[in-house]
Amino acid sequence: MQLTPKVKEILSWYESDNPGTKANLARILMQGKLGGTGRMVILPVDQGFEHGPARSFAPNPAAYDPHYHFQLAIEAGLNAYAAPLGMIEAGAATYAGCVPTILKVNSANSLSTSKDQAVTGSVADALRLGCSAIGFTIYPGSEDQYAMMEELRELAEEAKAAGLAVVVWSYPRGGFLDKTAETALDICAYAAHMAALLGAHIIKVKPPTAAISLEAAKKTYEKHPVEVNDPVARIRHVVQACFNGRRLVVFSGGEAKETGGILEEVKAIHAGGGNGSIIGRNTFQRPKAEALKLLDDIIAIYRSPPAR
Amino acid sequence: MQLTPKVKEILSWYESDNPGTKANLARILMQGKLGGTGRMVILPVDQGFEHGPARSFAPNPAAYDPHYHFQLAIEAGLNAYAAPLGMIEAGAATYAGCVPTILKVNSANSLSTSKDQAVTGSVADALRLGCSAIGFTIYPGSEDQYAMMEELRELAEEAKAAGLAVVVWSYPRGGFLDKTAETALDICAYAAHMAALLGAHIIKVKPPTAAISLEAAKKTYEKHPVEVNDPVARIRHVVQACFNGRRLVVFSGGEAKETGGILEEVKAIHAGGGNGSIIGRNTFQRPKAEALKLLDDIIAIYRSPPAR
Amino acid sequence: MQLTPKVKEILSWYESDNPGTKANLARILMQGKLGGTGRMVILPVDQGFEHGPARSFAPNPAAYDPHYHFQLAIEAGLNAYAAPLGMIEAGAATYAGCVPTILKVNSANSLSTSKDQAVTGSVADALRLGCSAIGFTIYPGSEDQYAMMEELRELAEEAKAAGLAVVVWSYPRGGFLDKTAETALDICAYAAHMAALLGAHIIKVKPPTAAISLEAAKKTYEKHPVEVNDPVARIRHVVQACFNGRRLVVFSGGEAKETGGILEEVKAIHAGGGNGSIIGRNTFQRPKAEALKLLDDIIAIYRSPPAR
Amino acid sequence: MQLTPKVKEILSWYESDNPGTKANLARILMQGKLGGTGRMVILPVDQGFEHGPARSFAPNPAAYDPHYHFQLAIEAGLNAYAAPLGMIEAGAATYAGCVPTILKVNSANSLSTSKDQAVTGSVADALRLGCSAIGFTIYPGSEDQYAMMEELRELAEEAKAAGLAVVVWSYPRGGFLDKTAETALDICAYAAHMAALLGAHIIKVKPPTAAISLEAAKKTYEKHPVEVNDPVARIRHVVQACFNGRRLVVFSGGEAKETGGILEEVKAIHAGGGNGSIIGRNTFQRPKAEALKLLDDIIAIYRSPPAR
Amino acid sequence: MQLTPKVKEILSWYESDNPGTKANLARILMQGKLGGTGRMVILPVDQGFEHGPARSFAPNPAAYDPHYHFQLAIEAGLNAYAAPLGMIEAGAATYAGCVPTILKVNSANSLSTSKDQAVTGSVADALRLGCSAIGFTIYPGSEDQYAMMEELRELAEEAKAAGLAVVVWSYPRGGFLDKTAETALDICAYAAHMAALLGAHIIKVKPPTAAISLEAAKKTYEKHPVEVNDPVARIRHVVQACFNGRRLVVFSGGEAKETGGILEEVKAIHAGGGNGSIIGRNTFQRPKAEALKLLDDIIAIYRSPPAR
16 A cells, blocks of 8 residues: 555654554554545544433434444544444454554543543553554643643653554633633634644644634734634634644534534535544434435545645 | 353453453353353442441341351352452352452442542452452542542453453442432433443443433433333343443342342343342341342343343 | 461461461460460550650650560560561560561551551561561541552552561541540441451451441441440450451550459450450550559450350 | 362362462362362363474364364363463463363473473463463473473462462473383372472373382382382372372373273272373374263263272 | 455454454455455565675665565555564655554574574564564574574563564474475474464464475374375465464465466465465565566465365
C-alpha cells in the first residue's frame, strides 16, 4: 500500500513522533472509504458510559451488542472505532485487524456530580487489544481540569513511546462556563488549541456556535473579527487554532438530530478545512440501513473536492 | 471433563481473555448442581464487614465459623463462594480445590460515613489462596466513584494477566441518588452496563424495581417503553444492558425475606435470562437444613428449561 | 520443645499461613509462664507516643529506660513485648532471643487533631530487629479508616510473606461514634470481626461495655440477645466475632485502675474464652515489684482451669 | 466437591504450601477416573521436543495435532496433561477448565550435544494459560546439573508464591553415569530424593532396574539389602526415598513397549506404593482406541485395592 | 475490511493470543496481493548482517539504500518486510503504515566463529518503529542453542503481552550436524516443530532435501515412510510438524538461484500446503523489474487453487 500525498503531508506534521505512532495515524487515515483523503469519519460509542444504556441503545436495540458497532464501522467504511475497555474487549478478537480501534481510557457518567472522569483503561490494555490509539477527555474550565491534563500527560507519554496515537476529546465545561460558553467559538478554539498544546495527534471538539464568551477575549475578536455567523468561517478558525492545520481536528455530531442538520454541519466542516466527523448517536441510534445511508452521504461530502 | 455447549458459548464471549481467565470462568460455570447450565448460584459472605458480625451471624450462630460457609457452598452444590481476605484465609487450605472462591478485595462497613470502600485484598493474595476470581464493589453515583473505578481498573488489569476472573458488584449509591433510585430499573441497568464497560467478567446487581429515576432517562423510557411492572421484563432489560447478554449477570438476594418472595424473584431472573443469584443473608441466616432446602429450590428453578 | 495440644490446635486455625508465621505465633504462644496454655499476657509500651513521656513514665521513672520494659516482660514471664521502632531498637540486641517482640508499625500522638496514625516502622525493620510480629492500629469509624485499612493490607501481605505474624489493634473511634460507642459491645465485636477479616493473626480490642450503640444493630440484639450485663457473656460474644474463636483475641487493660478492677476484668476474659491481656500502663506505671505481683496474679487466673 | 480422606491426607503432607498450591494439587488428584484415590495417570507430550516430531507422532499421525492430546487426556479420564509452551498455547482456550495442565518449562532436544535443557516457559506463562503446575527436568550427574537445579529453584519459588504446583522430572544422566547407572535402583532413589529435597510436589522418575551402580553406595546396600530383583520392592525403595511417601512420585513409561510389559510395570508401581504413571509414547503412538483401552487397563490396576 | 474465512480460520488456531497479536497476524495475512489467501510472501533483508554489504547488495547497488527494500515490498504487493534495527529505522517513518514490518531482533555475521547471534533489537524498538512482529533466529543443534531459546522465550513473552507476533527462523546448525543434515527432511521438520513448541506464530525454515540425517530417526522413517523424493511430500511433512498445520510455516529461498528453480520450489510449497515464501537474495539481488516479475510469478502460483 502506498500512502497518498495528502496522508504523507499530514504525517510530516507529526515530525517528533516515532514511526510506530505515524504508522497508527496512517492506518486510521488510510482506512475505509475516506482512506487517503486526509478526512475521517470515526464511530465513537462511549454514550453507554456517559448517558446509560437505554438512552444510548433503546432507539436501536441491536446496538446493545458490542459486535454491532464494529460491524457498523466496517460496513460503513469508517476510519476508526472508539470505545471504552469493555466494548473493545467484547469484539477485539473477532474483528482483529478489520478496523483501527481507539481505546477510550477515561469515562464519565450521568450519575456523577463532579466534573471529572475516571481513568478506565491503560496503554497496556490498548496494546493487548491491538488498538491504534488511546482516547482521553479533558474538561477545560472544570475544577478538575489540571488533574485531568496531568493524567493525559502521563498516558500520552507512555502511548507515544509504545507507538500509539493520542486522540483528545476537549470539552469545555464547569467553573464559570455557562451552557453557551461551552460551545462558544472562542472557547471551542481555545479548547482545541490546548489539546494541541498537550500533545494530541487528533483533536475532537464540538462544532462552535457564533457566541464569543470569554470577556477577556472579546476585545481581540472585535479588533480581529471572525465571521462568526458563517459556520465555515467558524470551522476555519478552529482549524487555525489547531496549529494552523498542523494537527488533525474532528468534530462531534452532538445530540441526535435531523439528517439535514447533520449534513449541513458536515458541509461546513468540509468547507472550513476540518478533518472530519466523530459521530456516534446520530448513527447507531438509527436502524442500520439508515445509518449506513447517512454515513455514505457524509462520506460523499468529505470526498467531494474541497472548496478552499 | 468436557464443557457443555452452553459453557463453550459463554466462554466464546470473553474473546479477549487468556486461557487462564477462561479456565477460571469454566471452573465456576462447571461447578456444582448448576454446572454446565450457564446459570450460577454464588454464596457471598461479606455482610460481617458491611453490617457487623451479630447482624450477620446471630440468627444462625454456626455461621460465625468461616468453615461453615465453605461447607454450605459445597453441600448445596453452589458455583462459587465469595468473601473478604480473613474469611478465605481461615478455610482455604481445608477446602482447597472443593469450590471456586472469589476474593472480595474491597470492603465497606457500617461505621463509615463515606461512600467508599477500603481495598483489603490483592491479586497476589488471590493467587496464594487459590481463588478463581477477585470481587470488587463500585458505587456508581457516589463522590468516590471515580476513585473506586480507578482502583478496579488497576486490580482488574493485574488479575486478567494472572488468569483470574473479575466479578464487579455494581451498587448505585450516594450523590443525588435517593433510596428509590438505588434500585430503579434505569439506574440498575446503567450500573450493570458500567461494570461491563469497566471490563467485568461477571456483574452483580440488585434486582431492579419498576421505578425510572434519572430525569434525563425518562423520555427515552417513554419512547421505548420497558414493561416495568413485569419483573421478567425488568431482568431482560438488565441483561440487555450487559452487552446484550455477552456478559454474565447475577442478582443479589438483598435483605432477608420470606422464602416465597425469594423464589418469585429467582423465577423472574430465570425467565428474564439472568445468569443466576448471589445470595448470602437469605441462606446463612437460616438453619443449615432450611438453607439447603431453599438453595435446592432455587437451583431447581434455574435447572428448569428457560421459557424464552 | 514439643508444642502442647492447645497450641497445635491454635496453629491449625492459621491454615493459610506459611511455617514462618506459624513459628512466630508458636514462639509467642510457648513463651513465658503461660507458654502452651493458649493464653497470653503481652506488654505494650506505645503510650509514650500516644500520651507523651511524662504522662506515661513519670509515675515510675525507671520506665523511661527502654531496657526496663524488656526486663519487665522477661522477669514477669510474659508472652511478648510490643513497642514502636525506637523502643525496640534501644533494647533488641541486649535482649536478643529473650522475649518475642512485636514492632508497632503505626503510631498516633496527642498533638494530632486527626483520627489517623503515622506509619513509623516497616517489615524490613521488624526483620532486622528480630521481631516475631508487626502491630498495627486501625480506627474503625474514623474518616481515615479506609486509608488505615489499606496501609494494613499492604504491610500485612508483606509481613506474612516474610513469615511474621500480624497483630491488629482495632479501636473504634471518630465519625458518628461517641465515647460510649467506642467500647459498646456491638461496636467492639464489630471492630474485632473487621480485624479478623483484614487478616489479623492476633486481635486486640478494649473490653466491651454493656452498651449496644449502632442503631441498625439494636433490633438484632433484641431478637438474639446477649446477656450484656454479664462481662463473661460480653467476652464470649467478642470471641464469637473472631471467627468463632479461630482467631486469637486479647484485651487491653485500658486506663490505669485499681488492682481489684483489673483482676475482675481478667477473670471475665478468662471465663469468656478470651486469649489474654495486653496490659501496659497498669503495669509499668507501678513500681516494678508491684507490677510483677500484679502480673503474677493475672497469670495465675489465666493458668486456672477454664470454666467453660 | 468434597475431597476424599486419601487426598486430604496427601495434602496434609504439603504443610508448608499455601492454599493455592494445595488447590492445584487437589485439582490434579481429584480429576478423572482415578480422582480421589491418591493415584494418578498423567499424559506427558514433550517427546516432539526431545526426539523430534516424526519419531513422536508418525506412528499415529493424528497426534501431530495438539488438540489430539488434550482430547486423549480428557477422554481417558487422566489426571493431568503436561507439555511445552507451544503445545499448551495451541489448545488451552479450547480445553479451558477441562483437564489440569502442567507447563513443561524446560526442554532438551536430540540435536544437542550437551546435557542441559533450555528454559522455554515461565510462571507468568503458566498463569496466563491456566496451568495447575510447572514441570522441570533436572539431570543429576550431568555437568550442568547445578545450573539446572538453580533454574529450578528460582522458578519453583515463584510458582509456589503464585499458588502453582511443581513437578520435577529427575533423570540421572551424564558425568560418570553409564546407561546402566541411569536407571540403577540406588541412582533412581537418589534422583527422586534430590527432587524432593529441591522442593518438588510431584516427582517423576524412570522405573528402577535391579542394578546398584554407585560404588560408594554398594556397601550400604549390602548391609541393608533391598530385594533388587523384586520390582515391587524397588518401587517401595524409591517411595521411601521420597520422604517415606510424603511426596508424590510417578513413574515414566519409557520407550514404547508391549502392552504386557507396561501393565506388569504398572502392577509393580501400584503394589510398591508408587503414586502412578506418567506415560506418553506408549499411549499417543497407538491408535486412539488402543490407547484408551490401555489407559483403561492401567487405571483399573490403580483402582484395585492396594496389596500393601 | 472484512477478514476472509481462510484468515479467520488461521486466527482461530492462535487461541491463546490476545487481540493485539491476532490483529498483527491479520495485518500480515490481509496485506498485499496474497491478502486473505492464507499464503504469504515476505521480504527479509538481514543478509547485510549475515554476509556483509557487498555480498548482499553489490549485484544490485540500488539495494544498498534501505528505502529500496520497503519500496520493493510495497510495489510487489508482499505481506511483510523483515530486517534488523538499522534497516527498519532508516525507512519506518517514510513507509509508516504501508507494509507490515518484522523487526529481526537477533543477528549473526560472517566474522564470527561462534554459532550464536547477537540480540540487536527489543520489543520496545518494535513498538516505537510500528512493527507487527519480532523475528528471531535459533540454531537447533548449535552449542548455544539453549541460550538462544532462552533469549527467544523472554522476548516472545514480552512481545505477546504487547500484542506483537513472533516469527522464528529455525535453522539447524553446528554441533554434530553436517551440511547435509542442516537441510535434511527429518532435521528440518524437527527444527520447525521446535519453533512451534517455543511459541512461534510464524515459522521460517529452509526447504527440506530428501536426506534423513539423524541416526535415531531413520528407523521411524523406514517404518512410517515419507516420499522423500517428492518435494511436495516433503513440504507436507514439515507442515505436519507445525502442529498439523495449526502454525504458519514459510520457506526461505536460500541461496540465489535460477528463476526456474525458484518457481519449482514455490510450486512444491504451494502444493504441499506451506504458507508461503520468505525470499530475500533471490529478489533484491536482481534488477528491480526482474525482481518484481519474479515476485509476481511467485504470487501467481500461490494464488492458484491449492491442489490438495
